[in-house]
Amino acid sequence: MQQTCAQCGSSFEITDDDLKFYEHVSPVFGGKRYSIPSPTRCPDCRQQRRLAICNEFNLYPGKCDLCGKETIVQFEPSDTRTIYCRDCWHSDKWNACDFGRDIDFTRPFFEQFKELRDSLPAQGLDMQGNVVNCDYIHYAGSSKNCYLIMHADFCEDCYYGYGFKKNTSCVDGFYNLHCELSYDCVDCHKCYHLVGSQECLNCNTGAFLRDCIGCNNCFLCVGLREKEFCFENEQLTKDEYKKRIAEIDLRSYAQYQVCKKKRRELELTHTFKEFQGHNLENCLGNHLYNCKNLRESFDCEDVEDGKCCYQVVLAAKDVHDIYQYGSNLQASYECAISGEDSFHLRFSFGCHMGCSELMYCFYMEASRDCFGCAYMQKNHHCVFNKQYTKEEYDALVLRLIEHMKQTGEWGEFFPMSLSQFGYNKTSAQMYYPLEKDGAMKISAAWSDYEPPPPQVAKVIPADKLPDNSKDIPDDVLHWAIQCEVTGKPFKITPQELRFYRQMALPLPRRSWYQRHLDRFHQRNPRTLWDRKCAKCSASIQTTYAPDRPEIVYCEDCYQKEVY
Template structure:
């Protein structure tokens, strides 16, 4: 079935399998099924809406609203809702049920939900302890001596980057698993002393690799498997290789920039596989591993029967429109950042730890059978943070669902229709929370990375926008960074540096300087935020095109647009080309 997106107007398909899924997850109360309708937004607009609830990297100094102490938070001081530090939020010094409200059928659900959400305390950061000397990390767990890494877990001495796991002594990486001494690596696994590389596995002591496996002591190479001492895909002796690398002197910023340019030119017409990943069956998307029946999904690991998903891992089954986390997740729909033993969640944000049968809940843990609740712990049968009996709950929720189909006073700020108002119009039921009532400003969220808007464009859609604080702009002289790391003095750690792209200020911390000296790398001239943007730009977009394998002519579905210069092969032809 073809339909038009109520937000952007594009045509999109709702398949029979999709309809079966919506029917399967529709809630049942008193033997009556309350059907979840087909989505009115296309997959991209649904993704944008979910990502607008995730701020990973924008951190602020503010006060805890319980203790008054200074804390680091992903929510700035001007946000309307209270923020507690993690220990205070978990404590028994407050009761989230004390904020509960009775459902008012003269108001829309979203109107009441937003009022409640702006009263109930939230955690300052999404962290799971132990976190040792890692205060400036968000969406993170079990890290030690880490700084400005996000969606990062079980790491030590890692700085700047996102989605880094089980790694040590790494700087400026994105999507890195089990790495050590890695720098500017993207989508790499089990690598050691690897720099400026992408989509590599089991590689070490190398620079500028792409799509390589088991490669060592190589530079400027693509599509190598189990090779040693290669330059531009040509074999060298060990002695010649070491002499060439020494003479290259990548400790110089100017020489390093030239090397980046040379590698970019070398990879422009390289052979690439239709997608990056392995051990899959019946999939479409990119960066997918050990998955089955996984469609239009990205960065997914160990998933089965999922569609329109992103960044999920470890035993995820029967889910649609679900981003971030996983870890034993089943029957999840239109949800963001939910995981760790979760089942049957619909339209939820940040619900984790043995949660089940939640609908329209936010920031809840170890809860079941709740509707429209915020910041609950170990609760059941609650609606808008109000406690009910099982019988009362199962009687009231169906009435609320019916009211959501025809809200009395719909918000005019968020779900996308009528388009002239940017609002809901006729139905709240079956849609994720609107962007307009996100807990973050649009430009603080991952949505603005994937679906970038200007300030005027965002405000025209009634989205919140965070104005940049210019009060702390540096007024002193510019610090002149030496070209070669060998000439850098310790005083650089006391200097304020200016990004050569954005003009934003940044610093070099002592641990970072030690790393650059150890790795013989020059000081970066861009701020961490811009470095992250540059890494993201090197990855393929989360968008699929249908085209033909450029060797055998078979139809393939790929994230490589037809206009791209790479030579795109189907998986079979790609593997044949390697041997």
């Protein structure tokens, strides 16, 4: 069945399997199923709406409104909501039920939900699990000694990473899973000691590799399988390789850039497979690992029976329209930042740690059977944070669903007007960039706030830094470097300086967020184009747009081609 998107007007398909799924995740009260209608927006507009409530990168100094402790927060200084530090938020010094309120059936649901949510104390940052010495991590958990890692879990000694899972001593990366000692890597999986590499699996010690699997000691290579001592895709002896490597000093920023450029040149002579993934059965998307029956999805690991999933890892099943994060999420639909042993979550955000049977909930932990609730822990049978008996709850929810059908809200995720952040400060701006008036047109907010620059002894323009990091004194820790792209000053931390020296790497000349954007742009967009295999002309769906310079093969042709 073809449907016209209510936001962008494009045509999208709703399949019979989709309809079955919506039925499957629809809530049941008193033995009767209350069907979730099929979506009114196309998959991209749905993903944009989920992203538009996630501020993953803009963090500011703030203060806990309960204990007064200085703490880092995701909200701008002008935000008037109550903000608690992690300890206070999880303490028994306050009770989310105290904020409970009645439903006004003469008004739309979402505006009442926004009033409720904004009356409650919010957590400064989103962290879960056992977190040790990590003051600056967000949408992250169970980590130790990390700094500025987002969408990250089970990491140790990692800095400036996005999409880090089970990584140790990794710096500057985008979507690296189970890696150790990696720097400036994108989409690397189970790798050790890689630098400036992309889309590699099971590689050990190498630099500037792309699409390599099971390689050891290789430098500037593309598309290799199980190789050792290769340099620019040429097989050398161990001694020859060591000699070539010794001639390269990656502590030099100029040298590092030359290598990066060479990797790109080499890539364009290579063939790419229609999409990146390993150990897949009936899957479509990009960067999928160990998945089965997962369609139109990106950056997922261990997911079975899913569609339109983005960054869902560490296991999920029966899930559609999920933006982050998985960890055993089941039978859930239209959620963001949710998972961890949770099931039957619908139209919810930030629900995890054993949540179930939630609808229209926002930041819940270990709660079940709640509708339209926010910031609750270990609660059940609540509506608008107010406690009911099971019978009262069922009756009230049914009335509320009928009400939301009248207002056109039932079956829709939280609208952008409910976001706590300007559109331009959210991850929606990365994937669906808009100007201010474009954001206004879709009822999203905008923020013109710029945080003040760091207080430092001196600011040194990036191009005035010595080329080789060995010539940069420890004093750099007291300066700020002026980003060569944005002109914004940024600081180097002692732990990252130690890492660059240990790994013999150059110092960055771009701010960490600019570096993140650079890596983001190295990746293909999350769009599937129809294209023909450059070898056999079979029809393929790929994230390589037809006008891109890369040579793209179908899976079969590619497997015959790899060396």
